[in-house]
Amino acid sequence: MDAVRHMGELSIGRLLLRYSLPAIAGFLANALYQFVDRILVGRGVGTDGMAAVTSAFPLAIVAMALGLLVGTGTGNRISVLLGQRDREGAERVLGQGLRLALINGTLLALATWAFTRPLLLACGCVPRLLPIAIPFARIMAAGQIFLIALVSMGNILRVQGRPMLGLLIMLSSNLLNVGLAALAIFGLHWGVTGTALATAVSQVAGCLTVIAFVQGRRSMLHIRRVFLKADRALARSILTLGAPFGLMQFLATMVFLAANHGAGSQAGTRGVAALGVLNTVAMMLIYPPLGVMQAMQPLVGFNKGAGQMDRVRAILVRVLLGTVTMGAAFAVLVVVFPGFIAGLFSKTDLELVAMVRRGLPWFVVPITLFGLTGTMAHYFLSVHEPRKAALLLLGRQLVAMPLFVLLPRWLGFYGIYLVGPCADLPFAVAAAMLMVRELAKLRPSEKPAVTGP
Numbered sequence: 105m106d107a108v109r110h111m112g113e114l115s116i117g118r119l120l121l122r123y124s125l126p127a128i129a130g131f132l133a134n135a136l137y138q139f140v141d142r143i144l145v146g147r148g149v150g151t152d153g154m155a156a157v158t159s160a161f162p163l164a165i166v167a168m169a170l171g172l173l174v175g176t177g178t179g180n181r182i183s184v185l186l187g188q189r190d191r192e193g194a195e196r197v198l199g200q201g202l203r204l205a206l207i208n209g210t211l212l213a214l215a216t217w218a219f220t221r222p223l224l225l226a227c228g229c230v231p232r233l234l235p236i237a238i239p240f241a242r243i244m245a246a247g248q249i250f251l252i253a254l255v256s257m258g259n260i261l262r263v264q265g266r267p268m269l270g271l272l273i274m275l276s277s278n279l280l281n282v283g284l285a286a287l288a289i290f291g292l293h294w295g296v297t298g299t300a301l302a303t304a305v306s307q308v309a310g311c312l313t314v315i316a317f318v319q320g321r322r323s324m325l326h327i328r329r330v331f332l333k334a335d336r337a338l339a340r341s342i343l344t345l346g347a348p349f350g351l352m353q354f355l356a357t358m359v360f361l362a363a364n365h366g367a368g369s370q371a372g373t374r375g376v377a378a379l380g381v382l383n384t385v386a387m388m389l390i391y392p393p394l395g396v397m398q399a400m401q402p403l404v405g406f407n408k409g410a411g412q413m414d415r416v417r418a419i420l421v422r423v424l425l426g427t428v429t430m431g432a433a434f435a436v437l438v439v440v441f442p443g444f445i446a447g448l449f450s451k452t453d454l455e456l457v458a459m460v461r462r463g464l465p466w467f468v469v470p471i472t473l474f475g476l477t478g479t480m481a482h483y484f485l486s487v488h489e490p491r492k493a494a495l496l497l498l499g500r501q502l503v504a505m506p507l508f509v510l511l512p513r514w515l516g517f518y519g520i521y522l523v524g525p526c527a528d529l530p531f532a533v534a535a536a537m538l539m540v541r542e543l544a545k546l547r548p549s550e551k552p553a554v555t556g557p
Contacts, residue, residue: 119403120396120422142384145296146377146449148289151456153296154449155373156237158380159229162360163216163241165353167248170208171255173350174201176401177342178256180485182325183405191324198318199331200338205256209249216245228364230373240300247304250311257314273317277310345490355501362508363520370517371459378459379520381449385460386467386524389434393427393475397482404486417546420483424539427475435468459517466521473532480535483542496535503527 145153178201185194216223220238229237281302288298317323343350360383367375400423407415438445446460477496484493504527511519511526 120399120419120426142381143448144285144289145299146381147451149295151374151377151450151453152233153236154377154380156229156233156240157296157299158376158383159224159227159233159364160237160241160244161380161383162227162357162364163223164244164248165357165360167209167212167251168255169350169353169357170212171205171252172353173343173346174204174208174252175256175346176350176485177201177344177346180345180401180405180488181342183402183486184408184488186406195325195328196331196335196338197342198325199327200335201256201342202253202327203332203334204339204342205253206249209252212252213245213249216248217242220245227361228368228376230368233373236296240296243297243300243304247300247307250304250307254307254311254314257311257318273310273313276313277306280309281306345485345488347490347494351494352497352501355498355505359501359504359508362505363523366508366512367517367520370512370520374453374456374459375517375520378456378463381446381456381460382463382467385438385445385464386471389431389438389468389471390474390478392434393430394478396423396427396430397478400479401482401486404483408487413546416487417543420479420546421543423483424476424479427479428472429475431472431475435472438468439465462518463521467524470524470528473528476539477528477531477535480539480542484538492538496531496538499534500527500531503530 142154142157145157178197181197182194185191185197220241221234224234224237224241225231284302284305285299288294288302292298294301315327318325318327363379363383364376367379369375371378400419403419404416407413407419442461442464443457445464446457449460450456477500481493481496484490484496504523507523507526508520511522513519515522
């Protein structure tokens with residue numbers, strides 16, 4: 105237990121740096137991969153390639169949803185159990201989480217292979233792009249078995265006090281991914297199918313590396329066969345705790361479906377490709393504050409389990425300041441250099457570049473607001489209040505879905521740009537109200553002075 109005891113003893117600033125920097129770097133590595141991957145596809149395959157990848161993207165969001173559904177619930181439960189010095193209970197949760205991840209990944213892969221064509225059409229793929237999108241989606245589906253397990257297991261490294269190792273594994277996996285994708289597109293001329301193969305290989309490598317560490321001598325938690333057996337009560341509790349993030353990603357899939365159809369109805373294949381670029385840039389800028397929020401969870405969970413509520417409050421305040429500041433800084437960066445960023449994704453399709461340039465300033469508004477809403481949602485999950493987390497995470501998605509259908513009809517393609525600000529602002533206000541109440545509740549009560557007789 106010495107590997108995690110520092111979460112309740114070190115200074116808050118040192119802890120946040122120790123956990124946040126690897127998490128930020130890890131998310132940035134993943135974001136940079138997606139960023140570079142879109143650039144490789146845009147410059148090596150063209151607008152049709154980007155549109156095909158964007159059409160299949162909702163299926164990848166489903167895989168991420170299943171990973172976060174299990175991984176968030178597993179990680180939060182384990183961090184509290186470690187704070188209570190219950191190692192066997194933590195290993196029981198670990199085993200059940202891995203079991204759920206493998207089942208979910210296998211079922212998703214089988215469903216994708218069986219219904220690839222109708223799924224892609226539902227995702228907004230135009231029929232003429234199906235020959236490109238179908239092999240891409242099927243190869244990605246096979247790799248997503250390992251992606252779901254990797255996302256589910258990734259929290260295990262952080263909650264047992266080894267965030268840097270998780271960073272190294274993610275960096276290695278993403279570097280392998282980028283290298284293989286560049287080789288496949290420019291060296292072997294395999295197009296988007298090559299990028300799918302590169303992604304699948306890197307996901308397998310990353311997942312096996314995490315499992316190898318967990319089963320090694322340096323890990324305080326291990327996967328034990330006895331804990332891989334079905335435990336319905338424990339599985340239900342894991343899924344309940346991870347449900348807000350899982351549902352958020354599932355709803356994000358529906359949002360992407362609506363967005364793809366809205367963009368396609370206004371600007372065809374080019375509109376879908378532009379939407380993919382805009383979402384890629386937005387995700388890249390959201391990932392760094394998301395890394396801080398993810399790093400906060402084991403620290404809040406451990407200290408809450410140990411009864412140190414003053415430290416819980418201090419962690420929350422510092423994370424709020426950090427994530428809001430980061431979001432605002434990224435927004436300024438995009439507003440100042442929209443043309444340069446848009447031009448990275450295509451060297452021939454000037455109309456696509458112009459569409460992206462016009463939309464970038466609008467797409468960064470949610471990034472600024474996410475520092476507040478995302479931090480409070482992660483906090484409520486850490487203290488086992490999933491309903492409040494669900495309000496902040498799921499409400500935005502429910503509002504965005506109809507807006508992606510209605511606003512483009514009323515305002516043309518500019519309606520796509522305005523969905524984010526309209527959907528995020530009311531929930532940022534709700535997060536601010538919940539923040540004030542929570543900070544007041546965590547404030548230490550003043551004890552009355554003791555007077556002599």
